Amino acid sequence: MNKYVDVILPLPLPRSFTYLLPDEEIGKVQPGFRVVVPFGRKKFYTAIVCKVHNNAPTEYEVKEITTVLDKAPILFPIQFKLWQWLSEYYLCTQGDVYKAALPSGLKLESETIVLLNPDFEADTQLPPKEQQILDLLPAGQEQSITKLEKDSGIKNILNVVKSLLDKEALFVKEELRRLYKPKTEPRVRLTENHSSETALKILFDTLSRAPKQLALLMKYLELSCYMGGSTSLKEVSKKTLIDSAGSSTSVFNGLVEKGVFLVYHHEIGRLNKQEGDTVVLNPLNSFQQKAYNEIATSFKEKNVCLLHGVTSSGKTEIYIHLIEEAIRRGKQVLYLLPEIALTTQITERLKRVFGAKLGIYHSKFPDAERVEIWQKQLSNQPYQIILGVRSSVFLPFENLGLIIIDEEHENTYKQQDPAPRYHARSVAIMLAAMCGAKTLLGTATPAVETYYNATTGKYGLVELKERYQDIQLPEIVPVDIKELARKKRMNGPFSPSLLADIREALDKKEQVILFQNRRGFAPMIECKTCGWVPKCKNCDVSLTFHKGINQLTCHYCGYTYRPPRSCPACEGVDLRSRGFGTEKIEDEVKNVFPDASISRMDLDTTRSRSAYERIISDFEQGKTQILIGTQMVSKGLDFDHVSIVGILNADTMLNYPDFRSYERAYQLMAQVAGRAGRKNKRGKVLLQTKSIDHPIIRQVIENDYLSMFQREMAERQAFHYPPYYRLVYVYLKNRNEQLLDLMARTMGDKLRAVFGARVLGPDNPPVARVQTLFIKKIIVKIEDGASMARARELLMLIQREMIEDERFKSLIIYYDVDPQ
Ligand code: ADP
Ligand code: ZN
Ligand code: ZN
Numbered sequence: 001m002n003k004y005v006d007v008i009l010p011l012p013l014p015r016s017f018t019y020l021l022p023d024e025e026i027g028k029v030q031p032g033f034r035v036v037v038p039f040g041r042k043k044f045y046t047a048i049v050c051k052v053h054n055n056a057p058t059e060y061e062v063k064e065i066t067t068v069l070d071k072a073p074i075l076f077p078i079q080f081k082l083w084q085w086l087s088e089y090y091l092c093t094q095g096d097v098y099k100a101a102l103p104s105g106l107k108l109e110s111e112t113i114v115l116l117n118p119d120f121e122a123d124t125q126l127p128p129k130e131q132q133i134l135d136l137l138p139a140g141q142e143q144s145i146t147k148l149e150k151d152s153g154i155k156n157i158l159n160v161v162k163s164l165l166d167k168e169a170l171f172v173k174e175e176l177r178r179l180y181k182p183k184t185e186p187r188v189r190l191t192e193n194h195s196s197e198t199a200l201k202i203l204f205d206t207l208s209r210a211p212k213q214l215a216l217l218m219k220y221l222e223l224s225c226y227m228g229g230s231t232s233l234k235e236v237s238k239k240t241l242i243d244s245a246g247s248s249t250s251v252f253n254g255l256v257e258k259g260v261f262l263v264y265h266h267e268i269g270r271l272n273k274q275e276g277d278t279v280v281l282n283p284l285n286s287f288q289q290k291a292y293n294e295i296a297t298s299f300k301e302k303n304v305c306l307l308h309g310v311t312s313s314g315k316t317e318i319y320i321h322l323i324e325e326a327i328r329r330g331k332q333v334l335y336l337l338p339e340i341a342l343t344t345q346i347t348e349r350l351k352r353v354f355g356a357k358l359g360i361y362h363s364k365f366p367d368a369e370r371v372e373i374w375q376k377q378l379s380n381q382p383y384q385i386i387l388g389v390r391s392s393v394f395l396p397f398e399n400l401g402l403i404i405i406d407e408e409h410e411n412t413y414k415q416q417d418p419a420p421r422y423h424a425r426s427v428a429i430m431l432a433a434m435c436g437a438k439t440l441l442g443t444a445t446p447a448v449e450t451y452y453n454a455t456t457g458k459y460g461l462v463e464l465k466e467r468y469q470d471i472q473l474p475e476i477v478p479v480d481i482k483e484l485a486r487k488k489r490m491n492g493p494f495s496p497s498l499l500a501d502i503r504e505a506l507d508k509k510e511q512v513i514l515f516q517n518r519r520g521f522a523p524m525i526e527c528k529t530c531g532w533v534p535k536c537k538n539c540d541v542s543l544t545f546h547k548g549i550n551q552l553t554c555h556y557c558g559y560t561y562r563p564p565r566s567c568p569a570c571e572g573v574d575l576r577s578r579g580f581g582t583e584k585i586e587d588e589v590k591n592v593f594p595d596a597s598i599s600r601m602d603l604d605t606t607r608s609r610s611a612y613e614r615i616i617s618d619f620e621q622g623k624t625q626i627l628i629g630t631q632m633v634s635k636g637l638d639f640d641h642v643s644i645v646g647i648l649n650a651d652t653m654l655n656y657p658d659f660r661s662y663e664r665a666y667q668l669m670a671q672v673a674g675r676a677g678r679k680n681k682r683g684k685v686l687l688q689t690k691s692i693d694h695p696i697i698r699q700v701i702e703n704d705y706l707s708m709f710q711r712e713m714a715e716r717q718a719f720h721y722p723p724y725y726r727l728v729y730v731y732l733k734n735r736n737e738q739l740l741d742l743m744a745r746t747m748g749d750k751l752r753a754v755f756g757a758r759v760l761g762p763d764n765p766p767v768a769r770v771q772t773l774f775i776k777k778i779i780v781k782i783e784d785g786a787s788m789a790r791a792r793e794l795l796m797l798i799q800r801e802m803i804e805d806e807r808f809k810s811l812i813i814y815y816d817v818d819p820q
Contacts, residue, residue: 004055004062005029007047008083009039011095012419016050018057020064031080032073034106036066044145048098050080066165074106074378076396078434085430091728091792091815092419100420101394103370114161115142120169129160134169186238188220188252191262197228203260212251217260219245238263278355281320287466288314292321298460299438304429306408306454307442309464310703311674312471312638315442316346318464319404320353322440323385327357331401331437333385334392336424338410339363341635342389344613345620354385361388361395364608390415390424393431400435403428407635408441408450409667411660414820421816425450444674445667445705448660448712452723474645474676474683476701481649482690492588493580493648498686499592501644506596506625510643514589514628515672516582517652523579525552525563529572534561540769545577546604547584557771585628585648593626601629634671643683645676650689654696657766659721660820662696666708669700720781722818726788728795729819730778732762733812737774743802743811744776750798755780755791773812 003026006016019037021029029035033049044066056062083097116137126134132152137143145161154160164170194203200221207214220226220241224233242252255261284292291307295318298305309315323333337346342362350358359373376382377396386392390413405413405425413424425441432439441450441459454461467473479495489496493516505512524542526533534543536554543552543561552561566573577584582602589598599605599615606612618624620639627633653665669687677683689697699708717724732747734740744762751759760779768775782791795815802808 001054002056004053004057005035005049005065006051006053007035007037007049008094008098009037009045009047010099011039011045012093013095014093016094017047018055018062020056020062021052022064025065025068028071029068030073031077032070032075034069034074036069038063038066048075050094072378074102074374074396076398078431079394079396081434082394082427082431086420086422086427088792089426089788090420090422090817091795092421096419100391100415100422103374106371106374113142113144114148114165114170117168117171120167122167122169126169127160127163129154130164130169133160133164137170185266186263187235187266188238188241188261188263189224189233189236190220191259194260210254212247213254213258216241216245216247216251216255219247220261235266237266279352281324281353282317284317284321285314285468287464288318288468291462291464292318294462295322295440295460298462302458302460303433304439304441304453304458305460305462306446306450307440307462307464308446308451308454308705309442309444310467310473311444311671312467313444313464314468315406315464316349317468319406319440319442320350322402322404323354326401327354327384329401330399331384332382332397332399334395334397334400334403334428335385335387336392336403336405336413336428337387337389338407338412338635339389340412340632341407341410342387343616345616345638347387350385350387357384359383359386361386361392363389363391364612393424393427397435400432400437402437403432403439405439405441406443408443409445409447410635411664411820414818416820419814421819423818423820426818445670448663448709448716449723451709452713472677472682473703474673474685476673476685476687476703478692478697478701479686479688480690480692481688482692485690491592493585493688494588494592494646495686495688498646498688501684501686502593502626502646505644506593508643509622509641511619511622511624511639511641512626512644512646513633513639513642513672513675514585514626514646514648515630515633516580516585516628516648517630517668518579518581523581524577525575526578527567527570527572528574528576530567530570532567532569534564538769538771539767541767544581547587580648582628582630589626589628596625597623598626598628599624601627601632603630603632606632631668631672634668634675639675642676643681645672645683645685647672647685647687647689650687650694650697651691654689654691654694659716659719663708663712666696666700666705669696670703670705673700722784724784725781726784726817727819728780728782728791729816730780730795731765731814731816732776732778733773733814734810735773736810739807739810740774740776743808744778746805746808747798747802747813748778750801751778751780751795754794754798755782758782 003021004018005021006018008016017039019035029049029052031049031051034046035049036044037047039045046069083094083101086097087094114137116134116139118139132154133148136148136151148161161170193199203217204214207217220236223236223241223244226233238252242249252261256263291309295305295307307315307318319335323335326333347360359376361370361373373383373386374395382398386395388395405428408425415422429439446454450459453459479497481490481495484490484495491499502512523544524533525545534552535541536543536557536559538557538559539554541554543554545552545563550563552563553559564575567575582600583604586598586600589596599618601615605615619627622641647669650665650669653668654661673685676685687697687700691697695711696708699705716722721727730747730751732740732744734743748759748762758781760781762776762778765775765777780791780795782788799813802811802813
């Protein structure tokens, strides 16, 4: 009887597809196996088996699986459940989820590469098409099937290739099976002929005329702990040997040529296997212990608990105790951090306590390392703790007991593009529930939604208001820069009091952090004569000026331009920059404090992980006195000598057109302020703003989260926003602006017919064109408590109607559920 499998393809297709299992694979393949399958006219893809069954598909002719890539599943059954939930909740396909979930090394290229089997001899004459393909593939050369199809002109080449594969005339390239290759290290040992003591004595004599080679040989004997004869020796890496002897590769090669040394390759893991000595946990102080106990109690009744603790109250210490306890029960822990908060500081802190039990999953690590972690999680010796970013919610866990989401309010937990546009906090809570695990959310500034869930009793709530060792919260001083500007007393972006405080801090050898929530040199340049502002030709945004590289860049599509010498509109030459980005702030600081050592931390200076960590460690070690940065500087960094924090301009945050902008402004300012003042001194924060009477400014100064929360809740209720309503943004894209307009109006009407007044728009989003595609946005607001499943059904129905309309074939529709 034939067996079939349903597979998920790495494509935005709304369903799974059925393939025939080759006879020899029956009984071997299970859900979670990767297989190569033909799809569409030309292509092969690596797909994931989600079901094995006996039913041939009825609507299409079944094709056969080309290759089975695994001997065991690479997913656990829970993952399928989670993928299913994700695709339903976030209105995307399981193919989208599959693409986001797996590291590239496990997904393989879509273009299968084949090569000739050099040992192949045909028993009988091959069919002409097959011979033609073999002729196109000289020995040792490899080719993608797409290319072979093109070169041979053969239609339906898959069958021909498959027949050749069956005859073992061709192979699927091994690299396809394992894009990920284990890392090896060259090591060295003595050849058979030279391992005995007698042989070595003779060798010493011959080498007396080659002192460098002799020295290297002696070093080898020392490192390998050679005791004469055949006792087992320590393995010596080639590099260590050459380095510790202060020798060179050519001297080394000399000994290889003389047949003394033999080089072999030893497979080493990429992961840090160092067992290392671990330290005992810090004892919790009484406040922390109380919070710990309350969390434990809350977990008896509820699945999720919020730990609302001021900065430096020791939340991380509490996490460490909870992790230790979970591990003692034999459970695994997932510890999530926003990407930019995952620093060496926290890694080191956890490594000291948990040593080799800890694995780190970071998007800036090489893909091969992520593959290795994935595979270790499938093995019988998985990491007990994974410290990771957003995407680590997709890792396979056999025995998860606890998820910690640190800085839970961070909006970088939400994936913006591409689909799945998921929020790692929601996914983690769902994953934990599926595994019977608990979730702890931690932050000093909870997201309004989270605090709402905690105060209504859906989540547990534990408050920790005391800072560790009674360190005082910083003094926050508002500075009215509108008034100062009117009196012409501003020095560029700096008020006189900020300058005075920076100067004093520098004199005392203390450090300063300056926060500006905008990168680049200036947000824009402008013609002083006619007001012309350069815009991106693909997107509907003004360009940011980067002085260092003398470029205008679009922060949406990444396109770069050379700044014009004169205005293309009026030919005026008085082009000036307007506003301040971090790069311009850096210039200004250098002008005022030429002797200070300054560094800047933003997306532009931290493209690589090493650059990022160098900036932090230089600041930590006091090599840098002034650190200028975007919101990156507010994230989970512990510095001991920062006495002054300057928030240069609160208004850019307050004026951002989004219903969350006040909440976010509060969070950002409170977090940045938390960087000031540590062990022995109260820190000071200068908060520069043009809106000195704004309630948010007062709430930040008074550290009054509750007032901020209550005000926000009242507004959200009045204007129908989360947490009272769930938002779904419907995006429509097209190259043709008029057509898009019609599409959006048609879809808006259809939505209104079903959802009534819950529909807003269509509108132009803040950036109405990106990468030459025009964009329209329709907002659907659904009451908290209404059925999302039903809403989803209706949305999908309307989408189908739209796409089936002949006129709208080129329409792209996608959704952002719970937008951030
Ligand atoms: P949070 O995560 O709340 O910002 P941390 O856990 O980072 O706070 O604690 C702030 C600082 O105080 C850290 O340097 C930490 O090592 C120290 N600390 C907090 N609690 C303890 C404790 N119980 N024992 C020793 N050091 C502690
Ligand atoms: Zn002009
Ligand atoms: Zn652009």
